[in-house]
Amino acid sequence: MDEVLADPIDKFISLYQRDHGFNYTLEQMHGKEFGELLPEELLPSLRVYLNQKGFFRDLKVIPGAIETVEKLCEKYEVFIVSAATEFPLSLEDKQAWLADHFPFISWTNIIFCGYKIVDVDIMIDDRARNFNPKIGRHLLFTSPHNVGLTEYERVNNWAEVAEKLL
Amino acid sequence: MDEVLADPIDKFISLYQRDHGFNYTLEQMHGKEFGELLPEELLPSLRVYLNQKGFFRDLKVIPGAIETVEKLCEKYEVFIVSAATEFPLSLEDKQAWLADHFPFISWTNIIFCGYKIVDVDIMIDDRARNFNPKIGRHLLFTSPHNVGLTEYERVNNWAEVAEKLL
Numbered sequence: 451m452d453e454v455l456a457d458p459i460d461k462f463i464s465l466y467q468r469d470h471g472f473n474y475t476l477e478q479m480h481g482k483e484f485g486e487l488l489p490e491e492l493l494p495s496l497r498v499y500l501n502q503k504g505f506f507r508d509l510k511v512i513p514g515a516i517e518t519v520e521k522l523c524e525k526y527e528v529f530i531v532s533a534a535t536e537f538p539l540s541l542e543d544k545q546a547w548l549a550d551h552f553p554f555i556s557w558t559n560i561i562f563c564g565y566k567i568v569d570v571d572i573m574i575d576d577r578a579r580n581f582n583p584k585i586g587r588h589l590l591f592t593s594p595h596n597v598g599l600t601e602y603e604r605v606n607n608w609a610e611v612a613e614k615l616l
Numbered sequence: 617m618d619e620v621l622a623d624p625i626d627k628f629i630s631l632y633q634r635d636h637g638f639n640y641t642l643e644q645m646h647g648k649e650f651g652e653l654l655p656e657e658l659l660p661s662l663r664v665y666l667n668q669k670g671f672f673r674d675l676k677v678i679p680g681a682i683e684t685v686e687k688l689c690e691k692y693e694v695f696i697v698s699a700a701t702e703f704p705l706s707l708e709d710k711q712a713w714l715a716d717h718f719p720f721i722s723w724t725n726i727i728f729c730g731y732k733i734v735d736v737d738i739m740i741d742d743r744a745r746n747f748n749p750k751i752g753r754h755l756l757f758t759s760p761h762n763v764g765l766t767e768y769e770r771v772n773n774w775a776e777v778a779e780k781l782l
Contacts, residue, residue, distance in 0.1 A: 529733065535723040541707035557701040558730030564723050567695065569735040569750060584735060 451532040451544060453576040453593040455519070455552070456509040459484055465499055466492075479594035500537050507543040511551050514608030520554055521616055529570065530555055533580070534562040574611060578602060589614065617698040617710060619742040619759040621685070621718070622675040625650055631665055632658075645760035666703050673709040677717050680774030686720055687782055695736065696721055699746070700728035740777060744768060755780065 452458045459476065462484050466472040474487055485496050499505055522528050530548060534540050541562055548555055561568065566580045573585050576593040581602070589611065590602035605611045618624045625642065628650050632638040640653055651662050665671055688694050696714060700706050707728055714721055727734065732746045739751050742759040747768070755777065756768035771777045 529731075535711060535726045535728070538708055538711045538723070541711065541728065542704055545701060545704045545707065556730065557704070560701045561727060561729040561733075562701070562707065563727040563729075564725055565695075567727075567735050569733050569748075582735075 451530060451534075451548075452506075452509075453512070453595075454574060454591045455512055455515045455530070456506070456547065457512055458506070458509055459594065460510050461505070461508075462496070462499070469495075476594060481594065481598045483595045501539060503539045504543060506537075506540045507547055509547065512608065514612075516551055518608040518612045518616075519552060521612065523554055525616065526572070527559070528555065529559045529561055529568065531561040531563065531566050531568050531570075531573075533564060533566065533577075535564045572615070574605065617696060617700075617714075618672075618675075619678070619761075620740060620757045621678055621681045621696070622672070622713065623678055624672070624675055625760065626676050627671070627674075628662070628665070635661075642760060647760065647764045649761045667705060669705045670709060672703075672706045673713055675713065678774065680778075682717055684774040684778045684782075685718060687778065689720055691782065692738075693725070694721065695725045695727055695734065697727040697729065697732050697734050697736075697739075699730060699732065699743075701730045738781070740771065 459479065463474050463476075466474060466488075470492065478487055485493055488496065519528060530552070532544055534544055544562065545557075545560060548560060566575075570585055572587045572589065573581060574589045574591055575581065576591045576596055578590060578596065578599055581588040588602055589605045590596060590599060591611075592604060592606040605614060625645065629640050629642075632640060632654075636658065644653055651659055654662065685694060696718070698710055700710055710728065711726060714726060732739075732741075736751055738753045738755065739747060740755045740757050741747065742757045742762055744756060744762065744765055747754040754768055755771045756762060756765060757777075758770060758772040771780060
């Protein structure tokens with residue numbers, strides 16, 4: 451979900467602007483995790499935000515996600531698989547967010563987990579650590595933190611997912 | 617989780633006793649779903665209970681589950697896979713319940729889902745519909761609703777799981 455369907459980075463930028471006066475830009479994140487931008491003493495605040503009820507409830511949708519996922523559902527059996535159990539208070543927010551923006555995804559096809567031990571044919575993810583050799587095809591969805599990785603089939607946006615899979 | 621690690625039937629019996637004066641027993645459920653015991657006009661109340669925040673928070677633990685799962689964790693990589701997204705308000709209760717009773721299960725190994733499309737070698741479940749031919753071994757955990765099924769390897773309790781897997 452995060453950085454593929456939903457945009458937590460945009461929210462981090464807003465929160466650190468509001469609470470600490472920083473004016474981070476997406477460009478500064480090139481090749482980095484958001485946490486790497488922060489002064490060391492503020493690093494723990496990142497997890498405080500992520501553990502707050504509501505953090506995941508109002509994230510912006512990544513452009514093109516809704517339209518493309520809806521079309522993918524006509525051709526494939528689509529599951530949303532989100533590493534969410536690390537932040538237990540994200541679970542209900544994430545499911546409510548999906549119901550708002552992706553109402554065509556049934557509860558039967560939503561998976562909140564830690565390790566993504568799913569039996570699927572194609573996986574779209576921004577984290578290469580979620581890929582596993584048993585999955586036939588991996589599409590690495592571009593996010594600032596993964597731009598340096600060259601060994602994966604990459605999709606830069608949802609239009610490219612549509613080109614490849616539709 | 618439900619009817620394997622946690623006991624929702626015991627809670628249903630208490631709630632229908634408290635709210636409707638019924639004295640259902642586990643014996644009456646033999647071969648049936650709990651809902652089949654209810655007069656038809658009360659059937660919708662079952663989902664009302666399941667959708668209430670807190671329903672899953674204080675369920676009793678199925679006897680022997682904690683001890684055996686803890687031992688299984690020494691020999692296997694154990695994942696808890698719960699069909700939970702049908703009742704979104706169960707998610708945080710279920711994770712908090714697991715943290716209380718199964719603190720040795722990391723968030724990385726908890727999966728809340730609809731369809732259980734997991735890539736595992738052995739599955740212990742009370743619902744045969746969750747079994748899939750790609751999984752090497754299925755153990756049907758006895759619950760009143762499944763006593764009539766004869767085509768699966770069955771475990772009647774956690775002592776039998778321990779005998780078979782430890």
